[in-house]
Amino acid sequence: MLGVLRRPRWIAYLLLAVLFGTITAGLGLWQYGRYQEKAERRHLIATNYSAPPVPLSDVLTGPGAPLAHDDQWRRIEVTGTYAAGAEHLVRNRPREGVFGYEVLVPLVLADGSAVTVDRGWVPSGRTAATRPEVPPPPTGEVTVTGWLRPSEPDLGRDLPAGQLASIDLPALGAATGLDLVGAYVLLQGEDPEVPRPEPLPEPDVRLGSHFAYAIQWWLTVPAGVVLVLVMARQQALDDAGKPRREPRPRKVRIWDEEDE
Numbered sequence: 001m002l003g004v005l006r007r008p009r010w011i012a013y014l015l016l017a018v019l020f021g022t023i024t025a026g027l028g029l030w031q032y033g034r035y036q037e038k039a040e041r042r043h044l045i046a047t048n049y050s051a052p053p054v055p056l057s058d059v060l061t062g063p064g065a066p067l068a069h070d071d072q073w074r075r076i077e078v079t080g081t082y083a084a085g086a087e088h089l090v091r092n093r094p095r096e097g098v099f100g101y102e103v104l105v106p107l108v109l110a111d112g113s114a115v116t117v118d119r120g121w122v123p124s125g126r127t128a129a130t131r132p133e134v135p136p137p138p139t140g141e142v143t144v145t146g147w148l149r150p151s152e153p154d155l156g157r158d159l160p161a162g163q164l165a166s167i168d169l170p171a172l173g174a175a176t177g178l179d180l181v182g183a184y185v186l187l188q189g190e191d192p193e194v195p196r197p198e199p200l201p202e203p204d205v206r207l208g209s210h211f212a213y214a215i216q217w218w219l220t221v222p223a224g225v226v227l228v229l230v231m232a233r234q235q236a237l238d239d240a241g242k243p244r245r246e247p248r249p250r251k252v253r254i255w256d257e258e259d260e
Contacts, residue, residue, distance in 0.1 A: 003236065010232055017224030028217035035210035042205040045073050049203070053077040053145050056115060060148075060181050067150045067183035073203070074148045076185065078115060080107040082137040086176040089134070090164045095121045095198070103197045104167065105137050106178050107144060107185075114176075116169060116184035117144055120197030131162075135195040142192065146185040 048071075056078035059071050082105050089101040100123040106114040117137075125132045151169035159165060164172060173180040186200060 010228070010235075013228045013231075014225070017228045020224035021221045024217045024220045024223075028214045028221070031210045031214035031217060035207060035214060038207050038210065042207065044070065045203050045205055048073040048075065049147065051075055056109075056181075056185075060115075060183060065182055067148055071148060071183075072150060075145065075188070076148055077143060077145050078107065078109065078185070079141060079143045080109045080115070081141055082106070082117075082139070083108050083114065083176070083178065084137055084139075086178060087134070087137075088162055088164050088172055088175065089122075089132075090167055091124075091159065092165070093121060095201070098123060100124050101132060101134075101163075102167070102200070103134055104164070104172060104184070106172075106176060106180065107142070108178070112179065113181055114178040115181045116167070116172060117146065117187055118149075118167065118184055118200070119187050120199050122197045135197060137196075138190060138192050138194045142190055144185060144187065144190055146188045148183045149186050150183055 051074070053075040054077070056076045059074055059076055060067065084105065086106045088104045090104060091101055092099055093102045094100075100121050102121055103119045104116050105119055107117050108114045119137065122132045122134055124130075149167075152166040154168045154171060155165040157165040161175075164175075167184055169180050169182065169184060187196070188199075190196070
């Protein structure tokens with residue numbers, strides 16, 4: 001079999017098999033990485049989501065303070081006054097297969113800074129230019145309870161005033177002129193209570209099939225090399241079973257006979 005594998009064609013087969021194994025190993029690592037990300041997110045949500053609320057100032061010390069990774073989905077409580085005139089709608093947000101808007105209203109705090117509150121979801125109007133009906137926030141001092149989430153990336157879209165393509169806090173701060181803290185609050189409840197947009201669903205903590213896919217990819221890593229070896233062994237057996245060709249007799253010329 002080694003003799004077969006030394007042939008140029010079979011060397012090429014082996015190289016292709018090694019390339020196939022390298023690709024499938026990489027795909028397995030990618031799927032396992034996705035699994036680890038979801039498992040870490042699941043653990044983070046399980047730790048923070050149902051924990052007792054803490055004051056916002058215990059998590060974010062000022063407007064410029066970023067939200068630490070381990071503080072995502074922390075349940076917080078904060079008191080302030082809604083700046084209803086600074087309300088913005090985040091468009092193209094799906095809920096149960098229907099697209100609508102998420103409603104952002106800054107809550108102005110005692111120190112003059114503000115925290116963005118995502119009060120929930122409303123369906124789209126009849127047309128893209130029609131503003132949907134949005135329940136107004138409570139007036140006066142209000143205590144908000146909810147979960148901290150980081151700012152979303154800027155999608156670079158030019159939208160009408162009062163609308164955003166994502167929950168981009170720097171863009172919202174520039175549009176409202178408010179000094180926003182570095183995270184927004186996904187609303188759980190308000191005191192006093194008033195009619196509000198539809199609450200957003202709980203976060204999805206399903207792990208999916210990434211781990212199973214990773215195992216499947218890794219199981220196929222040696223398949224190419226094994227296939228080539230099996231084929232090479234069969235080729236070697238076929239070569240060994242062929243009858244040896246007898247050398248053709250040397251043609252004797254007339255003058256060769258005269259020389260004998």
